[in-house]
Amino acid sequence: MKLISAFIFCGFVCGISQYIIEKTKFTPGHMNTLLVVIGCFLSGFKIYDKLILKFGAGATCPIMNFGHLLVTGASKMYDKYGFIGLFKGILENAGGGISIAIVSSFIIALIFKIKH
Amino acid sequence: MLFLYKTLKKENNNNMNNIEYDEIIKENIGKDNIFKNVFIAFFTGGLMGLFAQLLTDFFVNYYKININDAYFYTFCFFIIVGSILTGAGVFDKVLSICKCGLIVPSTGFANTMTSSAMDNKSEGFVKGIGANIFKLTGSIILYGVVFGIIFGFIRSII
Numbered sequence: 001m002k003l004i005s006a007f008i009f010c011g012f013v014c015g016i017s018q019y020i021i022e023k024t025k026f027t028p029g030h031m032n033t034l035l036v037v038i039g040c041f042l043s044g045f046k047i048y049d050k051l052i053l054k055f056g057a058g059a060t061c062p063i064m065n066f067g068h069l070l071v072t073g074a075s076k077m078y079d080k081y082g083f084i085g086l087f088k089g090i091l092e093n094a095g096g097g098i099s100i101a102i103v104s105s106f107i108i109a110l111i112f113k114i115k116h
Numbered sequence: 117m118l119f120l121y122k123t124l125k126k127e128n129n130n131n132m133n134n135i136e137y138d139e140i141i142k143e144n145i146g147k148d149n150i151f152k153n154v155f156i157a158f159f160t161g162g163l164m165g166l167f168a169q170l171l172t173d174f175f176v177n178y179y180k181i182n183i184n185d186a187y188f189y190t191f192c193f194f195i196i197v198g199s200i201l202t203g204a205g206v207f208d209k210v211l212s213i214c215k216c217g218l219i220v221p222s223t224g225f226a227n228t229m230t231s232s233a234m235d236n237k238s239e240g241f242v243k244g245i246g247a248n249i250f251k252l253t254g255s256i257i258l259y260g261v262v263f264g265i266i267f268g269f270i271r272s273i274i
Contacts, residue, residue, distance in 0.1 A: 003169050010165025010221070011158040018157035018216035022150045028219045029228060029252045035220065036260045044267025046274070052187070057172040058165035060187040061194065062220045063256075069188075070260050074268025086265050093188075094264075097222070098257065100192045101229050102249070104199045109233035109245055112203035 006058030009051070013062050032063050039067025069094035153215055160217025168194070168221075191222050198223030199230040228252040 017031050026034075039062075042048040048068045051059045059065070070090055077089025091098070168190050175186040198218075201207040207227055211218055218224060229249060236248040250257070 003166055006165040006169040007162040010168070011162030011217075014161025014164075014216045014220045015154050015158035017220050018154050019150070021216060022153060028216075028224060029255065031216070031219065032224060032228070033255050033259050036256050037263050040260065040263040040267045044270045046271065057168035057187060057190055060172075060191060061165050061168035061222065063222055063225055065187075065191060066222070066225070066256070067260055067264065070264030071268045071271055074264055075271040078268060078272040086268055090261055090264050090268065094260070096188065097191060097195065101195050101199070101226055101253070104196050105226065105230040105233050105249065106245065108199045108203035108230050109237055109249075112205075112234065114234055114237075115205045 002056045005055050006061075009055040009058040010061055013064070035062065035064050036067045039064030040071050041067075043068040043071040066094055066097060069097065156214060157216040160214040161220055162217075164194075164217065164221045164223075194222040195226040198226030202227045202230040203234070225253060225256065 017035065020026060021028070021031060039048065042051070042064070048059070048064075070093070073089045073092035073094060074086050077085035077092060079085070081088060171190050171193065172183075172186045175181060175189055176183060198207065201210075201223075207218070211227070218227075229252070232251045232253075233245050233249045236244040238244060
């Protein structure tokens with residue numbers, strides 16, 4: 001049952017963003033930025049936690065999850081250290097994703113050459 | 117969010133110089149293409165979500181790790197797969213068919229990063245790869261951090 005709900009939610013997000021790209025002049029870069037901001041918004045009001053409970057990996061697979069990771073790290077450290085914790089913890093959870101993306105893309109760029 | 121939308125609109129207006137060019141584009145692109153593309157994006161995106169769920173279940177059952185860690189491993193697995201496929205040159209061919217089905221999952225994030233690093237490889241390590249690796253994904257990190265601090269504060273005080 002969780003497989004079907006993951007399929008539906010992830011497909012729904014992809015379908016809507018494809019519709020926005022077709023209708024407006026957004027590039028995929030704009031769309032990704034918008035989705036991260038929407039993820040931050042949903043996570044700020046604790047809606048995203050419910051979505052993850054309901055749809056499982058279908059909700060954590062889109063780039064919206066990146067915003068959720070940023071917000072949860074910041075709010076967790078705010079409870080611990082006060083105001084300065086916001087800046088300490090903003091990259092606590094999401095930093096892993098950024099580092100892996102940087103390292104893997106650097107290694108791949110060294111190994112492969114562009115094919116035309 | 118309004119602020120972001122306004123800046124995007126400004127960027128786009130600078131590029132639209134020719135009205136005739138737009139009309140030619142409108143004539144050539146049919147209306148029924150949109151729904152076909154949306155359906156394809158829905159289907160392929162759904163398959164990605166289904167695969168992510170299968171992978172998460174595998175991590176949880178086989179390696180006996182926490183469910184939140186398993187979600188993060190799946191997220192990172194998609195990033196690594198996306199950058200490897202981009203390097204091999206397969207990703208762009210699949211992307212032209214699936215469109216948003218591969219951009220919205222975290223493979224799209226890896227694809228933009230890797231392709232901007234590979235394109236400028238010939239200019240050297242510092243000026244080429246180092247300067248251009250964040251060319252497109254930098255906006256994701258910038259707005260993610262700025263809005264993340266704001267909404268992280270809101271999440272804590274609610």
